Amino acid sequence: MTQNALAIIVLAAGQGTRMKSRLPKVLHPIGGRTLVGHVLATASRLGAETVEVVVRHERDQVVAALASEHPDAVIVDQDEIPGTGRAVQVALDALPSGFDGDVLVLSGDVPLLEEETLQGLVDAHRAAAAAATVLSAIVDDPTGYGRIIRDEAGDVARIVEQKDADDAEKATREINAGVYVFRAGLLRAELAQVTTDNAQGEMYLTTVIGLLREHDQKVAVEIAADTAATFGINDRIQLAEAARTLNDRIVRRWQREGVSIQDPATTWIDDDVTLAPDVTILPNTHILRASTVATGAVIGPDTTLVSTEVGEDAEVRRSEATLAVIGARATVGPFSYLRAGTTLGEGGKIGAYVETKNAQIGDDSKVPHLSYVGDATVGRGVNLGASTITANYDDVNKHRTEIGDEVHTGSHTVLVAPVRLGAGAKTGAGAVVRKDVPAGALAMSVAPQRNIEGWVQKNRAGTAAADAARADSAE
Numbered sequence: 001m002t003q004n005a006l007a008i009i010v011l012a013a014g015q016g017t018r019m020k021s022r023l024p025k026v027l028h029p030i031g032g033r034t035l036v037g038h039v040l041a042t043a044s045r046l047g048a049e050t051v052e053v054v055v056r057h058e059r060d061q062v063v064a065a066l067a068s069e070h071p072d073a074v075i076v077d078q079d080e081i082p083g084t085g086r087a088v089q090v091a092l093d094a095l096p097s098g099f100d101g102d103v104l105v106l107s108g109d110v111p112l113l114e115e116e117t118l119q120g121l122v123d124a125h126r127a128a129a130a131a132a133t134v135l136s137a138i139v140d141d142p143t144g145y146g147r148i149i150r151d152e153a154g155d156v157a158r159i160v161e162q163k164d165a166d167d168a169e170k171a172t173r174e175i176n177a178g179v180y181v182f183r184a185g186l187l188r189a190e191l192a193q194v195t196t197d198n199a200q201g202e203m204y205l206t207t208v209i210g211l212l213r214e215h216d217q218k219v220a221v222e223i224a225a226d227t228a229a230t231f232g233i234n235d236r237i238q239l240a241e242a243a244r245t246l247n248d249r250i251v252r253r254w255q256r257e258g259v260s261i262q263d264p265a266t267t268w269i270d271d272d273v274t275l276a277p278d279v280t281i282l283p284n285t286h287i288l289r290a291s292t293v294a295t296g297a298v299i300g301p302d303t304t305l306v307s308t309e310v311g312e313d314a315e316v317r318r319s320e321a322t323l324a325v326i327g328a329r330a331t332v333g334p335f336s337y338l339r340a341g342t343t344l345g346e347g348g349k350i351g352a353y354v355e356t357k358n359a360q361i362g363d364d365s366k367v368p369h370l371s372y373v374g375d376a377t378v379g380r381g382v383n384l385g386a387s388t389i390t391a392n393y394d395d396v397n398k399h400r401t402e403i404g405d406e407v408h409t410g411s412h413t414v415l416v417a418p419v420r421l422g423a424g425a426k427t428g429a430g431a432v433v434r435k436d437v438p439a440g441a442l443a444m445s446v447a448p449q450r451n452i453e454g455w456v457q458k459n460r461a462g463t464a465a466a467d468a469a470r471a472d473s474a475e
């Protein structure tokens with residue numbers, strides 16, 4: 001029974017020097033998830049008995065990141081002996097004692113491989129009863145990768161690393177994707193013979209392939225159908241390329257599901273986003289994290305949504321929203337910023353140059369121009385006049401503003417929180433509202449206007465304004 005058991009080892013202990021980063025390489029994100037997070041998400045669907053992750057470089061940061069998203073992964077610490085071979089060796093030692101099944105080795109920096117490819121590799125390995133099965137790819141530019149060296153019969157003889165390869169070997173375009181299936185017992189035995197005698201002074205996992213062949217074991221190779229999915233990430237250029245490849249995949253998936261995406265090149269959609277059929281996405285739009293968009297909604301151009309929910313037939317143009325909920329048929333933008341905790345009711349409107357935060361705005365309510373609405377509850381059918389501001393912060397604490405149904409505020413109203421406006425209340429233009437306004441009342445706080453006749457002609461004689469005023473009053 002244990003013969004067919006599957007254990008997965010994810011290598012994530014390397015330093016990632018070529019990234020030149022404070023962040024461990026495997027924690028760099030693409031598509032809203034870390035590189036190693038992508039590998040683990042795929043690995044978790046293969047029905048393995050155990051999934052181990054080997055860590056060392058910045059191990060606490062890596063472990064903390066894994067703890068939240070993949071708490072079931074078993075953490076294994078690599079020691080000071082460097083190399084992928086050593087990483088696998090310590091992981092084998094940490095497997096349940098007596099484990100003698102198949103071991104799938106994945107690299108934490110090869111994030112784009114899909115479940116079918118990995119399952120296919122495991123199936124091929126078992127069907128061929130091989131000691132090891134290597135995933136390879138035929139690439140235009142093999143620089144940096146280990147090369148698959150085949151014998152006259154066309155079977156894999158060994159893998160040679162870039163830094164150890166001669167010119168003829170370097171010309172080989174078949175590369176090692178860094179993903180393999182091994183029989184656990186044979187792998188354990190061969191690793192015991194692997195040394196650090198090579199250009200990098202590391203224990204290479206790839207050395208095992210040549211050793212198995214020397215010991216007359218069968219090594220199979222599967223050439224990946226999707227070459228781009230095998231790409232490993234070692235520097236920022238490859239990081240950007242992988243992000244693009246992943247994004248293309250996500251965009252096409254949603255297009256097939258009935259989403260209109262006008263410009264795939266400038267549309268970025270994270271892996272965890274959900275879009276409904278007949279959503280339209282206009283250029284330069286980023287839909288990130290766990291955002292969801294309902295049918296008929298139009299997003300963009302130039303819009304960023306982060307963990308935001310958009311209702312049916314809503315429109316969000318040239319705006320940014322984080323942790324917000326935008327109701328059905330509501331409209332947002334252009335040029336507005338919905339911060340965390342904003343909810344906009346059905347048929348509501350947040351117009352131009354508006355910032356909102358922790359604000360629940362009711363159905364059919366409008367905040368059309370130049371406003372700040374923070375820590376506020378706004379009822380239904382409300383209209384906040386241009387430049388209405390909730391003054392929610394007194395330098396020490398944040399306070400709430402409560403606005404009842406059908407309230408209309410005059411332009412440039414300042415609502416000094418905590419304050420409450422009853423249903424149907426109104427405020428005059430420029431009102432500074434410091435006291436609660438009862439339902440149906442009109443609040444005014446501005447002194448009556450006084451005109452001082454002839455002031456300009458008298459005090460600004462000789463100016464263009466004075467001349468214009470004189471000409472106008474003479475008519």
Ligand code: UD1
Nearest residue numbers: 011012013014083084087108109145146176177178204232
């Ligand atoms: C490795 C392969 C190479 C293959 C390429 C595919 C070896 C020796 N070479 O090269 O044949 O073409 O991947 O992408 O295996 N790691 C550890 N512990 C270590 C060193 C590395 O866990 O001591 C991890 C890294 O975090 C990384 C993975 O192993 O996730 C691969 O290491 P990396 O240094 O990137 O190997 P490559 O030079 O890319």
Ligand code: CA
Nearest residue numbers: 109232233234
């Ligand atoms: Ca690599």
